[in-house]
Amino acid sequence: MSALWGMVLKTTRAALKEGMADTVEGEATTSVVYDVPLSGASAPYAMDRDTVRTRGRQGIPADATAVFPADAVPASHSGSGLEQSAYRLATVQYLNVSGERLNLAEPGGRIGNTDHERFGNMVRELSAGDRETALGTSAIAKNALADLCLEDRPSAERAELLSARSVFDESGTRELEKFGPLGRIDLARSLKSGDTTLVTAGSSVLARSWTSKRYDEGRLADAIGTVNQVTARTGRRTCPPRWCRTPPGWPSPPPPSTTPRAASSGRGRREPRARTPGRRSAPPKTTEQAGASTRAITRGRDAGGRPTTVQTTGIRAAVLSTTTSYDPESGRAVKTASSTGGTLTRAYAKWDREVSYSGADGGTTTTSYDRRNGPVRVGNSVPSAVTYTYDSSVEPRGMATQVTDSVTGVFTATYPRPGCHAFRLVAPGVRLRRRRTPHPDRGHQRQHLHPADVRPGQPLQPNRHDRGRGRLLADLPD
Incomplete structure (x- = not known):
C-alpha cells in the first residue's frame, strides 16, 4: 500500500432515504483503485502495446485508475489485488505518460479512445460505439460495417475512418481542419459534374463532415490585440473514394465570406x-x-x-x-x-x-432517488406515476431496464447497440411507426414507438444519466 500513500481511496457521503428530502439512511461510498493492470489475466481490458496497435492507435496507456460506484465496493484499492471480473461496474481511465486520458472504459466494457499530439491537443476521437463497430465483434457491428462498405478492411483502417480528426498547425495553437466520422447522408440536391448528373437528390452516399478554418485574415502586421482569431469557417461534406457507388466528386463549397456579420432581428x-x-x-x-x-x-x-x-x-x-x-x-x-x-x-x-x-397551473411533480442518485419514481398530481427499475446484471452502466407507468403499464428497456443513448421500449399495445431520417454522421433509421394510450412526445426519464429523455425514440442501425 506504499504506492497509495497520500492518494484518495474513497469518498463517503450520507445516503438519503428513498422519497425523503433530508432523512439520512446509511452511507454511499465511491471507491478508487490505482495501478489497474494493462494486460494479463487480471486486467479488465487488454491495453498492451500490441493490442492497441491493431486499432490504429498511436498513444500507449501507461497507467490506469478505476472508480467504483456505491453498490460495488472493491476488495482492494490496488489493481494487483483484484480479479478481472471485479471491474464490471467500474469506470476505468487510461492515461499516457503525460497524464492525458487515452481511453475511458464505462461499466460493461464500452471503451472510447482519444489521441493527442505533442502539444497536448486532441487530434483523434473514436467513440465507444464506433470502436465496437470498427472491431466488428457483434452482428449489429457487422451489419453497420456492411452498410459502410468497410467489412473487408482491417480494423485499424475502420477505426481511422470512424474517428473524428483534428489537424493543427506546427505550433499547435490553431486548429486548421476537422473531419467527422464516416457515415451515410441523403443528398439534398443532385450531385453534378457540369451538366451530367452523377447522383440524384435523395440518394444515400458515404461522406465525412469537413470543417476548415482561417485565422487573422486582413490583420495588420503591427496590430495590437488578440491573435489567432477565426475569421473564416467553411463546412462541407466530403465523399471518400469509390465505395458502394459513391461518386468520385463533390460540390465545391462557396468562397468563405470575409464580410463582418451585422446583428439583426429574425426578420x-x-x-x-x-x-x-x-x-x-x-x-x-x-x-x-x-x-x-x-x-x-x-x-x-x-x-x-x-x-x-x-x-x-x-x-x-x-x-x-x-x-x-x-x-x-x-x-x-x-x-x-x-x-x-x-x-x-x-x-x-x-x-x-x-x-x-x-x-404555474398548480400541478406538482415529485421525484424519488436511489443511493446512486438515479430516479426511481416520478409522480404527479394528476395522479399518475412512473417508476424505474435498474438491474446491473443486465445493464451495468446504471441505466433503467424497466419502466412502469401507472397508466400504460410495464415497458422493458433495452439498448440496441453500444454507444446508443436512446432505448427500445417493448410493451403490449405499442404501435411502431418507422421512417428513415437523414443523419449527418450515421446511417441509422429512427423508430418512433408510440404506445396506444401515450401521447406522442410524452417525456420520460429512462435512466440516471439523462440519456434517452424526450420522445419515445430508438436510434437503431439499418
Whole structure:
C-alpha cells in the first residue's frame, strides 16, 4: 500500500432515504483503485502495446485508475489485488505518460479512445460505439460495417475512418481542419459534374463532415490585440473514394465570406441596442428598438450578483415582470414568479437533487432517488406515476431496464447497440411507426414507438444519466 500513500481511496457521503428530502439512511461510498493492470489475466481490458496497435492507435496507456460506484465496493484499492471480473461496474481511465486520458472504459466494457499530439491537443476521437463497430465483434457491428462498405478492411483502417480528426498547425495553437466520422447522408440536391448528373437528390452516399478554418485574415502586421482569431469557417461534406457507388466528386463549397456579420432581428431588420450600465444598487437597463417599436428591459440582482428581477416595458401598457427567489442555504433558485404567467416552485433535497416541481397551473411533480442518485419514481398530481427499475446484471452502466407507468403499464428497456443513448421500449399495445431520417454522421433509421394510450412526445426519464429523455425514440442501425 506504499504506492497509495497520500492518494484518495474513497469518498463517503450520507445516503438519503428513498422519497425523503433530508432523512439520512446509511452511507454511499465511491471507491478508487490505482495501478489497474494493462494486460494479463487480471486486467479488465487488454491495453498492451500490441493490442492497441491493431486499432490504429498511436498513444500507449501507461497507467490506469478505476472508480467504483456505491453498490460495488472493491476488495482492494490496488489493481494487483483484484480479479478481472471485479471491474464490471467500474469506470476505468487510461492515461499516457503525460497524464492525458487515452481511453475511458464505462461499466460493461464500452471503451472510447482519444489521441493527442505533442502539444497536448486532441487530434483523434473514436467513440465507444464506433470502436465496437470498427472491431466488428457483434452482428449489429457487422451489419453497420456492411452498410459502410468497410467489412473487408482491417480494423485499424475502420477505426481511422470512424474517428473524428483534428489537424493543427506546427505550433499547435490553431486548429486548421476537422473531419467527422464516416457515415451515410441523403443528398439534398443532385450531385453534378457540369451538366451530367452523377447522383440524384435523395440518394444515400458515404461522406465525412469537413470543417476548415482561417485565422487573422486582413490583420495588420503591427496590430495590437488578440491573435489567432477565426475569421473564416467553411463546412462541407466530403465523399471518400469509390465505395458502394459513391461518386468520385463533390460540390465545391462557396468562397468563405470575409464580410463582418451585422446583428439583426429574425426578420432581417437591424436591431440597435443601447445598454445603460449602473452600479450594483442600480440594475442595468437595456433598450431595444425594431422599427417603430421600442422596449426597455431592466434587470435586478441581489448582493451576490444573482439575477432577481426582470422588468420589460414598452410592449404593452402593463409592465411585464419576473422575480426569482433563492434558497438561503443551497443558493438554488426555488421560486420564479411572473406577473402574467403564474409561479414556478422547486424543492431540492440535501444533495441538490430536485424532489418537487410545481407549475404555474398548480400541478406538482415529485421525484424519488436511489443511493446512486438515479430516479426511481416520478409522480404527479394528476395522479399518475412512473417508476424505474435498474438491474446491473443486465445493464451495468446504471441505466433503467424497466419502466412502469401507472397508466400504460410495464415497458422493458433495452439498448440496441453500444454507444446508443436512446432505448427500445417493448410493451403490449405499442404501435411502431418507422421512417428513415437523414443523419449527418450515421446511417441509422429512427423508430418512433408510440404506445396506444401515450401521447406522442410524452417525456420520460429512462435512466440516471439523462440519456434517452424526450420522445419515445430508438436510434437503431439499418
